Amino acid sequence: MAKNTTKKQAPSWDYSPSLESTSHITILPRYELFINNEWVKPTSKKYFKTTNPATEEVLSEIAWANDKDVDLAVKAARKAYQDVWSKTTPKERSKYIYRIARLMQEQARELSVIETLDAGKPIREARDIDVPLACNHFFYYAGWADKLEYAFPNQPMEALGVAGQIIPWNFPLLMAAWKIAPALAAGNTVVLKPAETTSLTALKLAEIIKASGLPPGVVNIVTGHGDTGAAIVNHPDINKIAFTGSTNVGKIIQRAIAGTGKKATLELGGKSANIIFDDAPIDQAVEGIINGIFFNQGHVCCAGSRLFVQENIAELVIRKLKHRMDSLYLGNPLDKNTDIGAINSKEQLTTIEKYIKIGIAEGAEIYQSACELPSKGYYCRPTIFINVAQSSTISQEEIFGPVLSIQTFRTVDEVIQKANNSPYGLAAGVWTDKGSRIFNLTTKLRAGVIWANTYNKFDPTSPFGGYKESGFGREGGLHGLGAYLKMKV
Amino acid sequence: MKVPTSFTNIPISPSVDKVGVEERVARFQSRSIKNESKRQGLDLVLSMIDLTTLEGKDTPGKVKQMCYKAHHLHDSYPNLPTVAAVCVFPSMVKTAKTALLGTSVKVASVSTAFPSGQSTRAVKLADTKFAVDEGADEIDMVISRGKFLAGEYNFVFDEIAAIKEACGKARLKVILETGELCTLDSVRKASDIAIYAGADFIKTSTGKIQPAATMQVTYTMLMAIKDYYDTTGIMIGMKPAGGISTSKLALHNLVMVKEILGNNWLNNDWFRFGASSLANDVLMQIMKLETGVYQSSDYFTID
Incomplete structure (x- = not known):
């Protein structure tokens, strides 16, 4: 047979649909705010809808926190910091973080399916990248929690206090992990706000945190739009703002916290x-x-x-x-x-x-x-x-x-x-x-x-962050840990 | 049409990054082949197999039995395709050809002092001519890896061109024996030499050396075929051989061919599996899809 003379008709071999099952997941019709390990109705009495961008169907209703709700969350975080978390031994802190990581792994399938539904990202990425990497951040920082003196030799360090964290919609669970894990390992308590289009996996994480037995108030999750984020940024009793999002909002945050003594890390846009x-x-x-x-x-x-x-x-x-x-x-x-x-x-x-x-x-x-x-x-x-x-x-x-x-x-x-x-x-x-x-x-x-x-x-071991309008501060690795600590004086 | 000239006028082979290739291959392996696409894919795999026996202890009896299996894969289930070809030593070509008379199954013969290729040009040409004269439809030659690794690319090129000429109408598959070339850069270079020197097919391995047809190697060779096609419009076939013993791995190979070269390559004119135990695993999977249960391996014949 001579080359090139026999071109059989091409069979149209293609992949049949291979849908990930959604039967094992639970999405409640309505989610409240997560404060003090309790689900709290918002004083705003307002809720917003979160939709599946692939189908435009409504997935759930999410509480919309106002200034008062944020204040409640910050108070819970402050109290937990003063009474419990700052007195918890580093070794114990490490155990909690490790436990959260293990629980996330156990629920990895549910987390990845919900991430896919809420954010529109392919299940392959949620399953193979977002969720495993989020777990790894908790594992990694669990390891550092009781080794801070080795992480920063001859520089006695202490926690900052209450960290306000605002995260974007592109990697909802992963960004929550980037923010929460190092903050807890360094001994801070947290008020976190997920993006309004992708709150669900952060709320699932709240369920996991509750199940892990983490003391009430150590992690609080308040959902809402930009005004909720502004309430966190402007709250006087927050020691640190960690923000990932657009350069414009980053600039607004920097203006708002100028002169307040709040520390900040901003991870903003790029054109790489x-x-x-x-x-x-x-x-x-x-x-x-x-x-x-x-x-x-x-x-x-x-x-x-x-x-x-x-x-x-x-x-x-x-x-x-x-x-x-x-x-x-x-x-x-x-x-x-x-x-x-x-x-x-x-x-x-x-x-x-x-x-x-x-x-x-x-x-x-x-x-x-x-x-x-x-x-x-x-x-x-x-x-x-x-x-x-x-x-x-x-x-x-x-x-x-x-x-x-x-x-x-x-x-x-x-x-x-x-x-x-x-x-x-x-x-x-x-x-x-x-x-x-x-x-x-x-x-x-x-x-x-x-x-x-x-x-x-x-x-998780590699620091990440930008120059110029891409922000400042680093997340991940030792640098990411250092961003939640200050020198003891 | 291409005119084999000499090694010096073929394009410089691009470098290949192993880590990047591993990552790309992992993406192919994460493809989920279910239901109808799995069933179709398994039929395709069966039709692409070169059923192979290449042992010193091969006898006419063994070869005849294998030839029968080649067109009676699993008679208890009708409408299955036959395999593409059987692959034997030159001394067994006539036996195989006789056994397969009247079927569409082709006879491929290894040649050129298979598997080492350590002999003279004259012996290799004689070996090839003998197999062709005995009736081989396809010739699977080995390249001189020693010469390749010594940098004598011209020698390798000329040898392939000479064997191609000796093949006459038989299609030429060129075995690179990638397990001895060691790096993907070498695999790519050897692929380009073979293609430009006149190969109709390029083939990974003899089956005698490990590792054999890894997906990384097959990927690298498919990219060489793709680049050649983009440049000349001429199709070259691909045959991974050795180490593909499961349906899953075979299907992932099809995924690779589909996404790199397209559906035109998804038939046994342009893609083959060199394998001895793959057929039964595919049959077992097909029966599982049809009946819902796995059957014992004793229900699948082992010629």
Whole structure:
């Protein structure tokens, strides 16, 4: 048989739907505030709905905390700090944190399904990344709780007191873990506010915390919108604000706490550069581009949303990137084969679509994955823009969606300059076979995290945080522990 | 059409990052193949198997029995496909060809001083011509790994081109023996040499060396095929061989082929499994899907 003469008709082998079961999960029709290990009705008497962005169906009603409710939570946290938690031995604190981690692991399936329902992210990611990583943060900081004197030798440390924590909607449970675990390990008590579109897994975590026997008031979870967050920020009896979210809100927080003595860590936006050199392992770099921008629908503060490709391989890389984009499965986030889930909210989808229009209007060449969009729910095709300039809006502003802007470069110095030429400085990726080039770039790029020949890798032992408008302070690792401690005087 | 020229005019092979490949492969392995897609996939796997016996102790009796199995996989369940081919030593080609007369099952023969390839060009050509003359439809040659590792790429290229010529109408599968090449960079380079020198198929292993057809290696080779297709428009086949003994692993290989090369490659003209024990595991899974229960291995024949 001669080559190329027999092309059998292609069978249309494709994956049957493979839906994760929802029969093992419980979502209550209504959730109250979690204060002092009790479910407390909000004095506001107000509730808001949380929906599944993949179906637009209402999942539950969530209490909307006002100033009084937040005050109640802060009082509970203060009392728990003074009477119980600051007197609990570090070894005991460690046991509680460890127990929370174990309970989360036991309920990992339920947590990942609820995360998927509430946030729209693919079950594969919730199951393989969000939930295991959240558990690992608790395990990791459980280990530090009774070893603070070794973590900071010859620097006697003590807790700050009550920490107010405000987290975003892109990694709801994981961000709660990032915030709560180090705060507890360092001996603080906590008032945490999840994002209004994704409160459910934080409330599940509250159930777990209650079941763990953690003393009442050590962790309080108050749900609500921006005004609830503002009440936390402005509360006079809070010692530290930890915020992850937009740069705009970060600026408001910084103004609000100026002169109050509150400590702060802010983890804000980004427009991170992913840089591909011509000697890079091309196919793995293409995969890194995909992971960099399409992971979690691009709702990642450190997303590699600015791609810099060396001009002599740009055509090849873009061809391969398009091909890979066409093999992504977009659809029901509960399907185990889904790569791209739903956009978190209607508002966010509107924002992303606005930027896509701007990109087209600015004259960049657009390419979108060939996949079909479900008729219901908030979805956006993976999108790339080719021939983008440094001064294009879509390469300057954070889009927070599956939209990549691609620029080419000629020399190492040029790409370093362009990568740094941004108000943000959260992360960067460098793809090259040359070790010396990696070190050259990692010392010159002004970004908090720099990945070499990989992208979007997270680990509890590794600090994470930004430069410039991407915020300050670090979370994760020893740095993340230090952010919840002060020198004893 | 491509014209094999010499090693010096083929494109430089891109570097391959092992960690990145492992990650990509893990994504393929997390694909969930259920219900109808599993059933279809298992039929596809059966139809892509090269049922293989390559032992010093092979006899005509053994080969005949295996040939019968090749087109009677599990007669108690009708409408199953036959395997694609049987794979034997040159001395067994005639026996196999006779046993398979009138069926669509092809006869593949290993050659070129299989499995080591440590012989002269003349012996390898004679070995190949003998197998072709005996009636082999396909030739599975081994590359000279020693020469490859010594950097004599021209030698490897020319040898493949020479064997290709000796194959005549028989399709040529080029075995890289990736377990001896050790790095994915070498696997990629050997794939490119084989493809440009005239391979119709590239194949991972002889089955005599471990590790054999790991998904990482198969992935790397599929990417070489993809790049060649994108450049020339010419399709090259792929055959992972050795170490694929479960349905699950076979299905994950299909996932890889589908997502990298597309549905055009999902038939036995362009994709094969070299395996001896895979068929029965697939049959067992098919019967489980049809009847709802697992049957004992004693209900599946072992020719």
